[in-house]
Amino acid sequence: MKRIEAKHLLGLENISTQDIETIIDVGFTFREVLERPVKKVPALNGKNIVNLFFENSTRTKISFELAEKRLSADVTNFSASSSSVKKGESLRDTIQNIHVMKMDCVVMRHPIPGSCLQLSNYVDVPIVNAGDGTHEHPTQALLDMMSIKEKFGKIKGLNIGIVGDILHSRVALSNIFGLIKLGANVKLCAPPHLLQRHIEDYGVSITYDVDELIDWADAVNVLRIQRERMGVGLIPSIREYRKFFGITSERLSRHKKEIVIMHPGPINRGVEIDSQVADGDQAIILDQVLNGVAVRMSVLYLLLGSNDFD
Numbered sequence: 073m074k075r076i077e078a079k080h081l082l083g084l085e086n087i088s089t090q091d092i093e094t095i096i097d098v099g100f101t102f103r104e105v106l107e108r109p110v111k112k113v114p115a116l117n118g119k120n121i122v123n124l125f126f127e128n129s130t131r132t133k134i135s136f137e138l139a140e141k142r143l144s145a146d147v148t149n150f151s152a153s154s155s156s157v158k159k160g161e162s163l164r165d166t167i168q169n170i171h172v173m174k175m176d177c178v179v180m181r182h183p184i185p186g187s188c189l190q191l192s193n194y195v196d197v198p199i200v201n202a203g204d205g206t207h208e209h210p211t212q213a214l215l216d217m218m219s220i221k222e223k224f225g226k227i228k229g230l231n232i233g234i235v236g237d238i239l240h241s242r243v244a245l246s247n248i249f250g251l252i253k254l255g256a257n258v259k260l261c262a263p264p265h266l267l268q269r270h271i272e273d274y275g276v277s278i279t280y281d282v283d284e285l286i287d288w289a290d291a292v293n294v295l296r297i298q299r300e301r302m303g304v305g306l307i308p309s310i311r312e313y314r315k316f317f318g319i320t321s322e323r324l325s326r327h328k329k330e331i332v333i334m335h336p337g338p339i340n341r342g343v344e345i346d347s348q349v350a351d352g353d354q355a356i357i358l359d360q361v362l363n364g365v366a367v368r369m370s371v372l373y374l375l376l377g378s379n380d381f382d
């Protein structure tokens with residue numbers, strides 16, 4: 073049985089390259105399970121997993137729940153909007169109350185960066201970060217890297233572009249940490265005010281010209297404009313953003329070579345990406361979603377599993 077060193081999945085910055093490779097490899101094994109007529113294995117039979125979502129989610133929430141059920145775990149869902157958080161209860165009290173109910177693992181999405189690390193100080197079970205504010209979204213990056221590996225057969229040496237609102241994006245940060253560890257070349261493209269200062273220190277390069285990015289890249293991960301995290305006025309207009317940074321079908325058709333298009337969702341069609349591109353042959357967006365279930369099964373199995381599966 074394969075193992076990882078990590079006790080939690082808080083992010084990809086502080087996890088070993090070997091652990092990332094193992095999670096992706098085991099993800100491919102679970103991808104094969106998802107193609108079977110019976111898409112379920114007894115790997116986490118008897119384990120209780122609680123999904124704590126303090127922030128909205130479609131893909132990640134459904135994907136974790138499905139992954140847990142496919143592994144035969146017992147699943148409890150918590151949504152902050154219908155909980156005692158609304159009455160002023162602290163994160164610590166919420167977690168400690170849930171913990172004494174004998175949960176074996178906590179999956180958490182929270183708007184505050186570092187909240188998953190904080191949670192790991194309160195409870196002694198594996199914590200999986202499902203997105204902590206603008207910090208990290210490790211399982212999204214793992215599913216992105218698994219999808220790149222599925223498409224190209226490798227990650228090392230590939231040119232991977234990331235375009236969009238990098239500043240507010242936990243997806244960008246986790247992808248940067250993971251891709252650099254696995255030997256990819258990473259280039260970022262965004263308006264200057266939507267990029268962190270000194271982000272080159274992480275080993276990435278920068279361009280402000282999306283056509284240059286497309287010429288350089290084997291694959292481009294397109295990020296949305298996070299209007300909920302930014303104040304008003306950071307983008308002069310959606311039309312101007314689309315003109316300079318949008319992945320439009322007209323722009324792609326001007327480039328000779330075909331690149332792979334990725335998007336973590338949710339998509340703002342007609343803003344950062346055209347519908348024809350998102351739904352076209354170059355896009356692997358729905359493969360990313362399927363790989364998300366497989367890679368989350370892998371993470372939970374490697375953190376919690378004691379039973380072998382076949």
Ligand code: CP
Pocket residue numbers: 128129130131132133203209212336337338
């Ligand atoms: N990609 C992603 O995190 O989507 P959700 O916000 O819908 O979970």
